[in-house]
Amino acid sequence: MAMSDPVISVRNLYFTYADETEALHNINLDVLPNQVFVLFGPSRAGKSTLLRLFNRLSDLTDGTQRQGTVAIDGRDVFEAGVDVSALRRRVSMVFAIPTPLPGSIYDNLVYGPRLAGVRDKVELERRVERSLRQAALWDEVKDRLDASAFALSGGQKQRLCIARSLALEPEVILLDNPTSGLDPISTATVEESLFELKDRYTIVMVPHSVQQAARVADQAAFLLDGELVEVGDAERMFVHPQDKRTEDYITGRFG
Amino acid sequence: MAVAKERVGASPPPEQQSQVKWGERIIETVIKMGGISSIVIIALIFLFLLREGLPAFLDIPLRQLFGPTWYPIEEMFGMLPLLAGSLIVTVGAVAIALPLGLTTAIYLGEIAPPSLREILKPIIEVLAGIPSIVLGFLGWIALAPLIQNLGAPTGLTAFTGSLILAYMSLPTIISIAEDALYAVPKEYRDGALAIGATQWQAIWRVVLPAARPGLVIAVMLGIGRAIGETMAVMMVTGNAANIPSFQTGFFFVPVRTMTATIAAEMGEVAQGSLHYSTLFAIGIVLFVISFAINSLAGRLVGVDGVRRSRGGML
Numbered sequence: 001m002a003m004s005d006p007v008i009s010v011r012n013l014y015f016t017y018a019d020e021t022e023a024l025h026n027i028n029l030d031v032l033p034n035q036v037f038v039l040f041g042p043s044r045a046g047k048s049t050l051l052r053l054f055n056r057l058s059d060l061t062d063g064t065q066r067q068g069t070v071a072i073d074g075r076d077v078f079e080a081g082v083d084v085s086a087l088r089r090r091v092s093m094v095f096a097i098p099t100p101l102p103g104s105i106y107d108n109l110v111y112g113p114r115l116a117g118v119r120d121k122v123e124l125e126r127r128v129e130r131s132l133r134q135a136a137l138w139d140e141v142k143d144r145l146d147a148s149a150f151a152l153s154g155g156q157k158q159r160l161c162i163a164r165s166l167a168l169e170p171e172v173i174l175l176d177n178p179t180s181g182l183d184p185i186s187t188a189t190v191e192e193s194l195f196e197l198k199d200r201y202t203i204v205m206v207p208h209s210v211q212q213a214a215r216v217a218d219q220a221a222f223l224l225d226g227e228l229v230e231v232g233d234a235e236r237m238f239v240h241p242q243d244k245r246t247e248d249y250i251t252g253r254f255g
Numbered sequence: 256m257a258v259a260k261e262r263v264g265a266s267p268p269p270e271q272q273s274q275v276k277w278g279e280r281i282i283e284t285v286i287k288m289g290g291i292s293s294i295v296i297i298a299l300i301f302l303f304l305l306r307e308g309l310p311a312f313l314d315i316p317l318r319q320l321f322g323p324t325w326y327p328i329e330e331m332f333g334m335l336p337l338l339a340g341s342l343i344v345t346v347g348a349v350a351i352a353l354p355l356g357l358t359t360a361i362y363l364g365e366i367a368p369p370s371l372r373e374i375l376k377p378i379i380e381v382l383a384g385i386p387s388i389v390l391g392f393l394g395w396i397a398l399a400p401l402i403q404n405l406g407a408p409t410g411l412t413a414f415t416g417s418l419i420l421a422y423m424s425l426p427t428i429i430s431i432a433e434d435a436l437y438a439v440p441k442e443y444r445d446g447a448l449a450i451g452a453t454q455w456q457a458i459w460r461v462v463l464p465a466a467r468p469g470l471v472i473a474v475m476l477g478i479g480r481a482i483g484e485t486m487a488v489m490m491v492t493g494n495a496a497n498i499p500s501f502q503t504g505f506f507f508v509p510v511r512t513m514t515a516t517i518a519a520e521m522g523e524v525a526q527g528s529l530h531y532s533t534l535f536a537i538g539i540v541l542f543v544i545s546f547a548i549n550s551l552a553g554r555l556v557g558v559d560g561v562r563r564s565r566g567g568m569l
Binding site for chain 2: 060062086088089093094095100103111112115116161165168
């Protein structure tokens, strides 16, 4: 399994919210490059909390406490002197609810690259087209890039948000339940695009369901009440889970 | 929607149906009357203003009516100094209140810790309840001497009026603008931050545009309060019906506003005289100005704003 160095490496990670609830308890895991890594488990297991720690969106919540390290390419993201904006461009997040920004489709896509200092119009247009193609949205919107992003359908908005992350040309894409608001057809489109994206990117995803986890995952981690119960090869885990609790959850006995 | 209503109405048995229909009809009529009556009242106000003010427009040549001399005793009714007075005081007030109000709202809504926000916001809203005449006192006693000490010929100037008006409209602007910022879904900020925007960049590019309709309304209500305000302004602007020229310190000279003129002179005129109808003519001009400001606000918030706020709801 150790073909290459992990992109994300979590060691002894503890995380507590302001109301003293422990959201994560001693998490250790490695995410390998060019794979789809799935974090699954029942609600309040700490999946989203863990995801938001990877690019320090967790900073936005006041009064939290953290121990342990989250290393991206070997460097702890919580180290002093880390440029948080640059980190979030390298480790980009797509949320459960599509979050198009005010403005046109084009504006949405070039916003991130412009913040990163890309000024060249040709380069911006190249990124717009490429990211839209990768998110399987190009054919639907290529003739109306100047239209408001709010005029898109729910599925299109979500693919726009994925494209917006891709336009940053990140290393890692974090997907927090990206298909929760989508119909089955849009969900299939998004899932299909994941298979193509992992050639270029490393993907960490909180899935909508166990079924979705089994469909898309290369590696999987099962979380329960803030603890990492089991982590490993997805094919093995969904067929022969080692822990009783994983088996119970996968077979639908709880959750 | 009409189709749906008919279907619902068709389900109860016939005798109940007529009852439901009567109840519906009465409520509908009451609501309709309420709606129509406010329109009728506004129309009547305007008609009344027109009836009393129209003679001024008919009897005084327009060039004289909007001329530079307001001297009613000599039958010289030139509104220009009053228009200029109102304009200077209002524009000054907006220039002071707008940046202060919006930055305070952004601070409260986006940057201040929640605990501080919960203390400051109610305090600011209480400020909105201070009667304007009290602020007039404040201007008269505290502000005017200060401004005179700074070198103005008198403390009662357009600038003093602007400061008081700005102070008066600030709570309105801050409170409504902050509400508008607060209503912007948290996901927008997260979305911007997640692609590497700093907090300020997210505010500038995402939160402010999303809150724009509410911010425009906040500013317009603030201006509305400023232009219609009478008593406090009357106390502190010195009430000299001059057109301030750039040579005499412009902003730092006494002026007289339209509202103050009406309030000050209404008690002394003979009903039906030319002076009397000229005061009503001033009222008509004020009416037209505030109507123009309101429609401008509507234009600015506009269709675009409606679509945006709907888009935000998903």
